[in-house]
Amino acid sequence: MNSDDKNIKWVEEPALGLAGKSYIPLIVGGITTTLKHLVGPKMTVQTPEERHAMADPLGYRGVHRLNRDEQGSVKCVACFLCSTACPAHCIDIVAAESPWPDREKYPQSFTIDELRCIFCGMCEEACPVDAIELTSLYDLSGKSREEMIFDKQKLLSVYDQTKDAEPMRSVRERDRTEKTN
Amino acid sequence: MSMWILLEALIKIFVIIGGLMTAAAYLVLLERRVAAWIQDRRGPNRVGIPLTNIRIFGLGQPIADGVKFIFKEEFIPGHVNRWLYVLAPSAMFVAAIVLFAAVPFGAVDLGIEGWEPIALVVMPGLDVGIVYIFAVGSIAVYGVVLGSWASNNKYAFFGGMRSAAQLISYEIPLGLGILGVVLASGSLRLDEIVQSQAETGVWNVFTQPLGFLVFLVAAFAEAGRLPFDLAETEQELVGGYHTEYSGIKLMMFLVAEYLHMVAASFLIVLLFFGGWHFWGLTGSEPVAGIGVALLRVVVLLAKFMLVVLFFMVARWSWPRFRFDQLMSLAWKVMLPLGLVNLVGLAFWIEYGRPRFSGANEWIVMAIGGWVLLVASWLVTTLLVPAASDNRPRLGPAAADLDTKEAASP
Numbered sequence A: 001m002n003s004d005d006k007n008i009k010w011v012e013e014p015a016l017g018l019a020g021k022s023y024i025p026l027i028v029g030g031i032t033t034t035l036k037h038l039v040g041p042k043m044t045v046q047t048p049e050e051r052h053a054m055a056d057p058l059g060y061r062g063v064h065r066l067n068r069d070e071q072g073s074v075k076c077v078a079c080f081l082c083s084t085a086c087p088a089h090c091i092d093i094v095a096a097e098s099p100w101p102d103r104e105k106y107p108q109s110f111t112i113d114e115l116r117c118i119f120c121g122m123c124e125e126a127c128p129v130d131a132i133e134l135t136s137l138y139d140l141s142g143k144s145r146e147e148m149i150f151d152k153q154k155l156l157s158v159y160d161q162t163k164d165a166e167p168m169r170s171v172r173e174r175d176r177t178e179k180t181n
Numbered sequence B: 001m002s003m004w005i006l007l008e009a010l011i012k013i014f015v016i017i018g019g020l021m022t023a024a025a026y027l028v029l030l031e032r033r034v035a036a037w038i039q040d041r042r043g044p045n046r047v048g049i050p051l052t053n054i055r056i057f058g059l060g061q062p063i064a065d066g067v068k069f070i071f072k073e074e075f076i077p078g079h080v081n082r083w084l085y086v087l088a089p090s091a092m093f094v095a096a097i098v099l100f101a102a103v104p105f106g107a108v109d110l111g112i113e114g115w116e117p118i119a120l121v122v123m124p125g126l127d128v129g130i131v132y133i134f135a136v137g138s139i140a141v142y143g144v145v146l147g148s149w150a151s152n153n154k155y156a157f158f159g160g161m162r163s164a165a166q167l168i169s170y171e172i173p174l175g176l177g178i179l180g181v182v183l184a185s186g187s188l189r190l191d192e193i194v195q196s197q198a199e200t201g202v203w204n205v206f207t208q209p210l211g212f213l214v215f216l217v218a219a220f221a222e223a224g225r226l227p228f229d230l231a232e233t234e235q236e237l238v239g240g241y242h243t244e245y246s247g248i249k250l251m252m253f254l255v256a257e258y259l260h261m262v263a264a265s266f267l268i269v270l271l272f273f274g275g276w277h278f279w280g281l282t283g284s285e286p287v288a289g290i291g292v293a294l295l296r297v298v299v300l301l302a303k304f305m306l307v308v309l310f311f312m313v314a315r316w317s318w319p320r321f322r323f324d325q326l327m328s329l330a331w332k333v334m335l336p337l338g339l340v341n342l343v344g345l346a347f348w349i350e351y352g353r354p355r356f357s358g359a360n361e362w363i364v365m366a367i368g369g370w371v372l373l374v375a376s377w378l379v380t381t382l383l384v385p386a387a388s389d390n391r392p393r394l395g396p397a398a399a400d401l402d403t404k405e406a407a408s409p
Helices: A018-022 A024-039 A081-085 A122-126 A152-162 A169-180 B002-038 B061-071 B082-102 B129-138 B140-151 B154-185 B190-200 B209-222 B247-272 B290-317 B323-355 B359-382 B398-407
Strands: A064-066 A091-097 A105-113 A132-134
Touching: A018 A024, A018 B359, A024 B002, A024 B290, A064 A152, A081 A091, A081 A122, A105 A152, A122 A132, B002 B061, B002 B082, B002 B247, B002 B290, B061 B247, B082 B129, B082 B140, B082 B247, B129 B140, B129 B154, B129 B190, B129 B247, B140 B154, B140 B247, B154 B190, B154 B209, B154 B247, B154 B323, B190 B247, B209 B247, B209 B323, B209 B359, B247 B290, B323 B359
Parallel strands: none
Antiparallel strands: A064 A132, A091 A105
16 A cells, blocks of 8 residues: 555544543543443333333234224135235135125135245235234244244234224224314 | 361351352342443343242342353363363362452451450461462463463464463562552551551552552453453454353353452452441451451441442443553553552652651651652653554654654653
C-alpha cells in the first residue's frame, strides 16, 4: 500500500489531550456506564410468565387457524387455493360434497404440517373466503412430529382460542365500515 | 495436648474448605447475575428446589452446575501427556486452596477457664504469612504452564505462554505493593498487619494510595481477571490453557481461578482496608469475646464482598489490554510506581515520622501519600507516547513519533 495513493482517504484519530493521556476520563466513563446499567431497567421478558408485547398481533404470522362461520361450521370451501399457493406444500385438503346448502364443497379433512410451514402467509392471501388465517401464537412446540401435523379439529380449536383477541379479517372490516358509517 | 491442636486445625481446615467451595460456587452465580444486570439481562434466576416450582432467585444454579460438571464425560484427548494433563488442575487447585491457610479472621476468647484464645486462622502465628501467601500464589503459574504444555494444543500453548509471562511480570508490582505495607506495619504476619491498622484506626489505603493502586492492578492481573485475562481470551484462544479440558478437571481449573480472585480480594482487604477492623464497631484489641469476634468476621466478609463486587463490575467496564500494552503496563508503569511508593515510604519512616506525633503523623503521612499518587500519575501521563500501535499513518511514522516522544520528555 502506497501512502501517497490518491484513492486512499486518510483519517487521523484526534490526538489525546492531557486528560485523555491520563486515562482518568476513560476509567471513570467505563465504570459509570456499567454502574448505570447495573441498576437500570432490564430488557428480559420472563417467558412464559410474561409475554412479549407485540406491536401488531393481527399482522403477526404465527400458528394457523381455520375460521368458523356464523353457524359454527368451518368456513373453508375446499377450493385448494391455499394449498396451491403454499410454497412449502404443507397443506393437505380432502374435499367432499358439502352437507350445507351455502356451498358445493367442504373440506373433509384439512391438515397443515406446522413443521414444514415457513409461515409466509401466502395461504391467508390466497383464501377467497377468509377461512385460513395466521394468528399471533408464536411459541409452537410439540413432543413428536405427528403432534405437529395439525388437523381440522385442532385448527378450529386454535380459532376458538384466538377469536376474541384477534377477530377474523371479515369481521374486522365489517367493524371498520360500521365505524366509518 | 498435641491431639487437641490437631483437632482444632482439622476443624478449621474443614470450615475453610467447605466455606471456600460454597463461596466459590455462589460467587459464580453472583458473577453471572451481576454480569447479566450490567448487560440489561436478568441472569440465571430459575433453578430452585428440584421437582417444585420454588425458585429462590436461582440459588439452585451452582448445585445444578456442579452436578453437570461432575457427571460430564471426562474426556482425555489422545495427543496429551496424560501424567502432566492430570497433574495440572490438581496442582492449581491445591495451590489455590492452601493459600487460605494464612488468612486471619481475628482471634476469639471463648471465656472458658484454661483455654487459650483461639486464632481464627488455620496456621496461627505464621511469622512469614505474606511470604507464604506470595509463594503459594506463585505456584498457580505451574498449573497453567503444565496444563497448556500437556494439552499439546497451540491455543492452549499460547494461553499458557501469555499467562506465564503475565503472572511472572505482575508478581513484581504485587510484591512492591505488599512491601510498602510491610514497611509501614513492621511485620510479615498478616494478623499483625491487620492489628497495626486496627490500633491506629488508619487503614493503609489512606496513607499509601499509590501502593494500593499498584497492588490492585497487580492483583487483578494475578487473578487473571478482565481486563487482564489474556491467558484465556475466548475470542482469540478458544479457552486458553484449559481448551483441552473437560468435566471435573475443567471445573477444578475454573474454581482455582475463582479462588485466586477470592484470595486477591481477601489480601486487598487485609493489607489495605484494615481486615476485620471498623471504626466504633469492632474495637481494636487483638483478642475479642465471641460476639465481637463474630462481628469482626462479618465485617471482614462484608469488605470482601465489596471488593469482589468491584472485581465483577470492573470486568465489564474496561476493555482487555493488548499483550504488549499489558507488559509495558507492568514493567514501565507499575514497577516504577511501586518503587516510588516504596522509596517515598522509606524516606517518611526514616526522616519524616520521628518529627511528628499523634494524629499529626497520620494526617501528614496521608497527605504525602496522596500527593505522591497525584504527582506520579501526572508524570506517567506526561510520558505517555502519542501512539503505541503500528498502524500506517499519513504523517510521521509511528516509530518516529515514539522516538520523538522519548527524546523530549
